[in-house]
Amino acid sequence: xxxxxxxxxxxxxxxxxxxxxxxxxxxxxxxxxxxxxxxxxxxxxxxxxxxxxxxxxxxxxxxxxxxxxxxxxxxxxxxxxxxxxxxxxxxxxxxxxxxxxxxxxxxxxxxxxxxxxxxxxxxxxxxxxxxxxxxxxxxxxxxxxxxxxxxxxxxxxxxxxxxxxxxxxxxxxxxxxxxxxxxxxxxxxxxxx
Numbered sequence: 001x002x003x004x005x006x007x008x009x010x011x012x013x014x015x016x017x018x019x020x021x022x023x024x025x026x027x028x029x030x031x032x033x034x035x036x037x038x039x040x041x042x043x044x045x046x047x048x049x050x051x052x053x054x055x056x057x058x059x060x061x062x063x064x065x066x067x068x069x070x071x072x073x074x075x076x077x078x079x080x081x082x083x084x085x086x087x088x089x090x091x092x093x094x095x096x097x098x099x100x101x102x103x104x105x106x107x108x109x110x111x112x113x114x115x116x117x118x119x120x121x122x123x124x125x126x127x128x129x130x131x132x133x134x135x136x137x138x139x140x141x142x143x144x145x146x147x148x149x150x151x152x153x154x155x156x157x158x159x160x161x162x163x164x165x166x167x168x169x170x171x172x173x174x175x176x177x178x179x180x181x182x183x184x185x186x187x188x189x190x191x192x193x
Contacts, residue, residue, distance in 0.1 A: 042057060042058045042059040042060060042150070042151065043057075043058040043103065043106065043148065043149065043150035043151070044056065044057045044058065044147075044148070044149045044150070045058075045146070045147070045148050045176055045179060046146070046147040046148075046149075047144065047145075047146055047176055047180065048144065048145045048146075049143075049144035049145075050144070051082055051083070052080060052081070052082040053080065053081045053082070054078065054079070054080040054180070055078075055079045055080075056076055056077065056078050056079075056179070056180075056183070057076070057077045057079075058074060058075070058076050058099065058103060059074070059075050059077070060072050060073070060074050060075070061073065061075060073092050073093055073094055074092065074093035074099045074100060074103065075090065075091075075092045075093075076090065076091045076092070076096070076099050076183060076186070077089075077090055078090070078091075078183075078187055088189075089187035089188060089189060090187070090188055090189070091183055091186035091187055091188065095186065096183065096185075096186035098182040098183055098186060099183065099186070101182065102175075102178070102179040102182055102183065105175055105178070105179075106148060106150065106175060106179075109148070109164065109171055109172060109175055110171040111164065112164065143167055143168050144167065144168050144173070145165065145166070145167055146165065146166055146167070146170065146172045146173050146176040147163060147164070147165040147172075148163070148164045148165075148172055148175075148176070149161065149162070149163045149164075150162060
């Protein structure tokens with residue numbers, strides 16, 4: 001016969017095991033979000049969907065080939081987390097021209113404009129308190145999210161870093177999905193050069 005303390009001990013072990021798995025998953029997610037950083041001349045894409053977090057960093061180091069010639073190469077670094085597992089892979093523009101194609105497409109993405117609620121001052125009276133607030137068209141409160149961060153500049157020539165984010169209804173979503181698909185055959189394990 002199994003005593004009540006054995007059942008309690010098994011429940012505690014199960015809870016500790018579940019908490020450990022949650023901690024590992026959260027640690028992997030933080031690791032991916034920390035990877036969503038920019039180098040001195042790069043860009044980054046972050047996709048969060050269905051429990052997966054994927055960060056792709058694009059950087060442009062100068063390399064020297066066998067003949068001693070220096071030239072820039074775009075490096076893409078993939079870091080993903082799902083269920084506590086972290087994966088890191090690399091691709092570069094020497095073997096994967098899709099990197100350049102996707103970055104060129106990023107420059108054509110529709111950019112949002114500022115639209116602060118109540119600015120200019122709203123002239124219409126507020127809706128009745130018992131009426132639910134209407135969200136703008138295309139607004140989603142759950143589902144996948146996408147962020148793109150890159151170096152840029154203002155029309156005046158002043159350097160800047162900007163971030164665009166959106167959900168599945170935003171213009172960034174199709175580009176992000178296309179980028180993931182285009183780079184899929186390019187990924188390899190290694191140091192990225």
